[in-house]
Amino acid sequence: MTDTPADEDDLPEGTDAAAGADASVPTDDGANDNQQEAASEDGRGDNVPDDVRKYDRFKKIDGSTYERANDFLRDRTYITAREWAIARLCADFRTETGVEMTKIGENLPELVPFMTDTYSPQAVNQARASFEEKVRKAGATFLYGAMCDFFTAEELDDVMYEATEVAKFLLEVEGVDLAVEDELEAEDRISSVMRDVREQSAALRHDEVTCPECGHEFEVGE
Secondary structure (H helix, E strand, C coil): CCEECCCHHHCCCCCCCCCCCEECCCCCCCCCCCCCCCHHHHCCHHHCCHHHHCCCCCCCCCHHHHHHHHHHHHHHCCCCHHHHHHHHHHHHCEECCEECHHHHHHCHHHHCCCCCCCCCHHHHHHHHHHHHHHHHHHHHHHHHHHHCCCCCHHHHHHHHHHHHHHHHHHHHHHCCCCCHHHHHHHHHHHHHHHHHHHHHHHHHHCCEEECCCCCCEEECCC
C-alpha cells in the first residue's frame, strides 16, 4: 500500500500514537477489501503476535464469501462487512489505555479471513467511527419508530424478532456459541423493554392514556 506521512497530533481520538506512517484510507463501502493482495504473503508470518495467532473469530467465513457477507449486511443493516469486522476487533483488542489500532491494522488479514490487506491505524479508526455513527443513527430511527405509534404492538414485535435474528446470526458467524436458554431470556427482556417504551411514549403524546398492552390508564408524569 502507498504510505503517506501523518502528524500524530492530527490522529482521531482513540488512535494509538505508535502508528508510524499511514496507508491510504480505504473507502467506506469496503468494496476493494477482497481485491487487494494478501498481506500475509509478504513473509510476516513469523512476526505475528501470539494473541493475533490465537484469535479464532470469523473462521466460518473466508475471502471467497466476502461479497456474500457484504450483501447480507447491506440488505439487513446499515453497516458493511469491513465495519462489522473492525468494530468486533476494536472491542476484542481494547485495553485500559485504548484500542490497539496499530496491531489490528497491521495484522488484519491474519485476524479476519475475508480481509486481504493491512490498514493504517487511521483507517481502522475511521471504520470504527463509521460503525458507531451508524449504530447511533439506526438506534434513533428505531426508537422514534417505536415511540411514534406508527407500529402496532404486534408489528413492533415482528421488527424486534427480525432484528434479533440478524444480530444472533452475526454473533454466530463471529464464533459466539448462543445457548437456547440465553436466547429466550434475551428475547423476553427485549420484549419487556419495548412494551415499557410503548407505554411511556404514549404518556408523552397524551395527557391521559390507556396502555395498549394492559389497559392501565394513567396520566402524564405518573
